[in-house]
Amino acid sequence: MCEALLPMTTIRQIAREAGVSVGTVSNVLNDNDNVALATRERVQQVIQQHNYRPSNVARSLSTRRTGTLGLIVSNISNPFSSELARGAIETAQEAGHGLLVLGAAPDGLDLPTQVDTLVRQWVDGILITSEPLPDSRLSQLPCGDTPLVMMDYAQPPHRNVIGLINFDWEAAGYAATTHLLQLGHRRIGYIGGIADHPSSRWRAQGYHKALQEMAIPVDPMLECGGDFLAAGGYQVARALLALPNPPTAFVTANDLMALGALQAIAEGGLRTPNDLSLVGMDDIPYASFISPPLTTIHLPSYRAGQIGIQMLLEADRTHPTLQRIMLPTHLVERRSTAPVPKGFPRLRPDPSLPYKEGSD
């Protein structure tokens, strides 16, 4: 490795040139108040001249803090995740911190490896938003004393966890379902998330709760799992529409699957919301631009990223305490939902009935 690196200016060169000791230069750099004005100015001038930038690497080594945080995200091209990432990046940046972002490629590194990478970088904290792992593997993540903030866990799965962030998933499932019930829908298909995510269970619980309140039995045929991807939403929606007694509305566990469902509905020759209502979850930035504009549950994803970073920044490393936060969600009513059409079901043979349009 014969690197022909030009010799970088160091604090000692500055010191020599300004005729002071390195300690003094260091004090100037850190705005310590024990430097005489004249000295400070002289040093600053030399720093200017050389365009000297102190090395954060060296600083990190001696202070044992890097001013860098880590973010582990499952799939950054999911708009939900990218909003979250934006919240994290901007918040870290405003606080003068860097953010090392690792994403789980489909066949990529697993969580323990990712955490290991970050820990060896001495990041000051890690925000983990990627898919949950079985608690048994999680609890022994080798993360030294690096504080962790995690999303979508009921209980901290590791002793380093200083923050837990949850969306109120159950309320989300409940609100979505209730909205449809109020519009008169009684057969509501549920396109859920990946089974072993706790958040998937919580969403489904909200769905159940809403049905129970109306004394509607849960039809297991109508409740499906999903993959959080548009392709999966499409598949599941097709299957549900092919049922002998198909639903008049869908709740999907995220907006991407709602997009897929929308496509399946259109391909079935049906219109949303006239023939079939649909409510998603996430409120991705494009939800209002698709056609019809998607009724969905808004999740404050940007805020989640922001709070996660804030928790890490404010973490008290001497006596850490666990912070919990439950982020509220709310229904955003757009135009993919309407009252249940009269005289349904209408999918099969019967080519009938002029439906009344949704009357507000």
Next chain:
Amino acid sequence: MCEALLPMTTIRQIAREAGVSVGTVSNVLNDNDNVALATRERVQQVIQQHNYRPSNVARSLSTRRTGTLGLIVSNISNPFSSELARGAIETAQEAGHGLLVLGAAPDGLDLPTQVDTLVRQWVDGILITSEPLPDSRLSQLPCGDTPLVMMDYAQPPHRNVIGLINFDWEAAGYAATTHLLQLGHRRIGYIGGIADHPSSRWRAQGYHKALQEMAIPVDPMLECGGDFLAAGGYQVARALLALPNPPTAFVTANDLMALGALQAIAEGGLRTPNDLSLVGMDDIPYASFISPPLTTIHLPSYRAGQIGIQMLLEADRTHPTLQRIMLPTHLVERRSTAPVPKGFPRLRPDPSLPYKEGSD
């Protein structure tokens, strides 16, 4: 700052415990082949026991390479950028490198500050994909000897640039416009990008070229600037539709603006593509799921991120040479475009001129 950090295990502790010198431990860690098998195993065992993870910070300080790259991206929640970011993250990760991501918040840090942050972190290279700056400011970015890869510049605006990545924007604008011309459209509205981005100019050049080939004069009323955001696309499309002699088709400089335009079209009581055709650019992952599925120009954004990182990884720091790459684009024909309707225009009073259909 009374940090109660538990004393981290260091290479010296491992050395003492294994009864060897630190040099030997270092050799074991780096898989150097000058360690006797017995010694190596003994050391490795001690490492296991203590769950020792060598510090990358310390390593960076002595090797002067961090194994970390920097990515500066304008707005990570734009699906185009997030795809690019995913390419960059995954590629860096596969090579065992970290990626420090900085994003330009609307009111955020400016490029020189971001670069400075990364340079002080001693990142091994920086991929800059954010908005272009005037060359004058760029050329004096203080980036020591950190190699740079930049997107959407015709010429390297800084001496550290070792790679330039461009999409073939002109071909994109040309292909989009030609597609519409072939469908018989003659009045084609152009919703462009931000004026001082070179890429905006190139796209517009493609639009011009296509029109010129058909000997169609450019109507300055039909050619507008934009902001790359859905809201802007909506605004501009509305304005174009309100023209006395409105276009029968739109080309938009990115898909987000196409979404906005789609909304404006729908609100005008028109249907896409029956009444009005639309072609976007980017081919964001949701382009095929919106309704109608969007005809657009595919840009390999993931690939761009991937290549950018690869260039940095492979950069020869001893005698750097400039790499250039022009990424091809292609039309993805979906369902937002159709032959020009007979007997238009149909918006305003004047019900005139039967246009010849595009003969192909």
Next chain:
DNA sequence: CATTTGGTTTGAACCGGTTCAAATTAGCCT
């Protein structure tokens, strides 16, 4: 004038690794 006080400055130790010339050990041959 001797002493105290307080603001400045210094210089060496330290952070946790890598590197490499020199020292040590092991192996082989005559």
Next chain:
DNA sequence: AGGCTAATTTGAACCGGTTCAAACCAAATG
């Protein structure tokens, strides 16, 4: 056993900052 070579191992210097006890100096005080 002695001599020679190759394989291991060592230990100190180094990377570029921070930190802090001690030294220094000037002004103020008794």
